[in-house]
Amino acid sequence: MRHTLEETRSAFIEKIGLKAQADGLPRIAGRVLGLLIWDGTAVSFASLADQLMVSRGSISSATRILLERRLIKRIAKAGERQDFFQLSDAPYVSMMEATKISLDNAKDEIDATLNDIPDAQTEIKARVAAYADFYGKMSKAVDGILTDMRS
Amino acid sequence: MRHTLEETRSAFIEKIGLKAQADGLPRIAGRVLGLLIWDGTAVSFASLADQLMVSRGSISSATRILLERRLIKRIAKAGERQDFFQLSDAPYVSMMEATKISLDNAKDEIDATLNDIPDAQTEIKARVAAYADFYGKMSKAVDGILTDMRS
DNA sequence: CATATCGTTCAATACATACTGAACAAACCA
DNA sequence: TGGTTTGTTCAGTATGTATTGAACGATATG
Numbered sequence: 001m002r003h004t005l006e007e008t009r010s011a012f013i014e015k016i017g018l019k020a021q022a023d024g025l026p027r028i029a030g031r032v033l034g035l036l037i038w039d040g041t042a043v044s045f046a047s048l049a050d051q052l053m054v055s056r057g058s059i060s061s062a063t064r065i066l067l068e069r070r071l072i073k074r075i076a077k078a079g080e081r082q083d084f085f086q087l088s089d090a091p092y093v094s095m096m097e098a099t100k101i102s103l104d105n106a107k108d109e110i111d112a113t114l115n116d117i118p119d120a121q122t123e124i125k126a127r128v129a130a131y132a133d134f135y136g137k138m139s140k141a142v143d144g145i146l147t148d149m150r151s
Numbered sequence: 152m153r154h155t156l157e158e159t160r161s162a163f164i165e166k167i168g169l170k171a172q173a174d175g176l177p178r179i180a181g182r183v184l185g186l187l188i189w190d191g192t193a194v195s196f197a198s199l200a201d202q203l204m205v206s207r208g209s210i211s212s213a214t215r216i217l218l219e220r221r222l223i224k225r226i227a228k229a230g231e232r233q234d235f236f237q238l239s240d241a242p243y244v245s246m247m248e249a250t251k252i253s254l255d256n257a258k259d260e261i262d263a264t265l266n267d268i269p270d271a272q273t274e275i276k277a278r279v280a281a282y283a284d285f286y287g288k289m290s291k292a293v294d295g296i297l298t299d300m301r302s
Numbered sequence: 303c304a305t306a307t308c309g310t311t312c313a314a315t316a317c318a319t320a321c322t323g324a325a326c327a328a329a330c331c332a
Numbered sequence: 333t334g335g336t337t338t339g340t341t342c343a344g345t346a347t348g349t350a351t352t353g354a355a356c357g358a359t360a361t362g
Contacts (some may be wrong), residue, residue: 008267012279015260022175026350037278045309055352060310081308081360087278092285099289109166116159127188127238128163134243138250141292177320196339206322211340232330232338 009038013052028054029062032085033071042075042084070094093149100142107135160189164203179205180213183236184222193226193235221245244300251293258286 003011013034020030031052036043043051049059063085066072071091075084088094110132117125154162164185171181182203187194194202200210214236217223222242226235239245261283268276 003267005269005272008264011267012261012264015264019257019260021350024173024175028351037282038275040274040278056309057311057353058351061351064310083309092281095285096289106170109170110163113159113163113166116154116162118156121156123191124189127191130243131188134246137296138247138293141296142289145288145292172320179321207339208323208341209321212321215340234339 012038025065026058026062028052028058029065032059032062033066033087036072036085036087037091040087042077042086044080044082044084046082048085069098093146096142096146096149100139100146103135103139103142107132107139110135163189176216177209177213179203179209180216183210183213184217184238187223187236187238188242191238193228193237195231195233195235197233199236220249244297247293247297247300251290251297254286254290254293258283258290261286 013031016034016037017027017031020033021027023030032048035048035051045056045059045063048063049056052059063072063074063083066085067074070088071094072085073088075086077084110128114125114128114132117128119125164182167185167188168178168182171184172178174181183199186199186202196207196210196214199214200207203210214223214225214234217236218225221239222245223236224239226237228235261279265276265279265283268279270276
């Protein structure tokens with residue numbers, strides 16, 4: 001084997017961090033997600049800050065974002081004062097749902113513009129409508145996947 | 152009508168600017184794209200800088216990015232020294248292609264990690280594979296739309 | 303009760319990068 | 333040929349936001 005498992009784990013965590021950044025999320029949020037995908041188990045708040053070598057404030061912020069998106073869940077352990085976090089049960093469904101909401105919002109905004117264009121402006125309207133349709137098609141496709149995953 | 156056509160146009164251009172920003176593109180690139188979607192005609196380099204009230208350097212950079220993504224085309228006009236730019240013929244196909252390429256890249260990176268995980272690590276491997284599958288499904292869906300659009 | 307530990311908040315900082323504008327080369331013009 | 337106009341480049345600046353770390357309230361512990 002070229003790399004140790006530990007090296008592969010670190011590389012994976014960093015990859016997800018970069019991907020999160022590309023998606024407009026804080027990099028640390030992506031690294032937390034990557035760590036929890038890899039480990040699968042419940043990891044303590046302090047352990048996250050320790051392993052990722054970032055401040056507790058960053059962990060607080062990152063976990064809040066991931067919780068909002070339903071990508072992770074907060075867990076209480078008996079006899080433990082710390083919070084624990086674990087990958088949620090259906091993280092990829094949640095990702096798709098977030099993607100769909102984002103696409104729908106984009107379409108809604110363009111549709112709003114469309115409503116402001118007088119019918120006489122047929123060509124402008126056609127071009128803007130084609131743009132809205134782009135998001136509509138994407139949203140529909142994502143919705144199809146979601147339906148499949150749930151069945 | 153609540154807004155003049157000109158106001159609707161400006162609002163649309165700004166919307167696309169913000170959307171570009173959310174997609175990791177420079178805001179000005181989005182505004183150029185929005186303007187060209189709206190107008191449909193060939194617009195000169197100087198006119199873009201003038202209308203959007205930005206530097207020529209920014210127009211140079213924005214148009215380069217949009218040209219690379221095949222969202223717009225550069226046009227030469229007889230007797231005109233300036234460059235002109237116009238919305239490309241199939242801009243939304245190009246958008247989908249860019250989306251697909253991005254999804255495929257993400258999947259490839261995760262697959263690379265997957266190959267580094269020993270088979271004995273069944274659970275880790277399953278979680279990472281599920282993540283790769285997320286991108287695989289999305290890519291396949293986008294590809295389906297592309298096939299439809301081309302037929 | 304006093305002390306310790308926990309997660310959150312927020313002002314200050316670090317950081318990445320979009321944008322500007324001057325310098326430049328190339329192409330055109332007089 | 334000298335002077336304009338054109339688009340590009342790139343060093344410097346501006347801008348947005350991620351991250352830190354100290355202060356804080358809440359809660360457990362002894």
